[in-house]
Amino acid sequence: MTNLEAIKADVVHPLPDNSFKKVLLDRGLLDSEQYNPNNVKPFELAKADALLIVVASPNISEGGYSISVSEKERLEKIASGLYKKHGVNDPNRAVVSSISPW
Numbered sequence: 001m002t003n004l005e006a007i008k009a010d011v012v013h014p015l016p017d018n019s020f021k022k023v024l025l026d027r028g029l030l031d032s033e034q035y036n037p038n039n040v041k042p043f044e045l046a047k048a049d050a051l052l053i054v055v056a057s058p059n060i061s062e063g064g065y066s067i068s069v070s071e072k073e074r075l076e077k078i079a080s081g082l083y084k085k086h087g088v089n090d091p092n093r094a095v096v097s098s099i100s101p102w
Contacts, residue, residue, distance in 0.1 A: 003043065004031035010047050013054045013075075023049040041086050048082035051075045052092060
């Protein structure tokens with residue numbers, strides 16, 4: 001099984017192949033490489049990135065899939081948990097690095 005096949009198996013919502021390929025590449029994985037379960041961190045971060053693409057998409061009702069607002073919230077929580085698990089800032093959450101004394 002390739003990385004592309006593995007991420008599509010984990011993120012069962014309809015996204016274009018190019019979206020899956022991009023999140024894999026952004027995390028240093030090639031879509032055509034053999035999936036390696038020992039390479040968990042970059043794969044799970046790519047999965048979280050793909051989930052955020054689904055969350056940011058307009059309401060989808062395609063090919064038997066329908067994504068509601070409540071499901072988008074659940075997917076966002078899953079993505080956020082994956083970022084937290086691997087010590088990466090969640091791109092959907094604002095991070096305050098300093099506060100102005102003025």
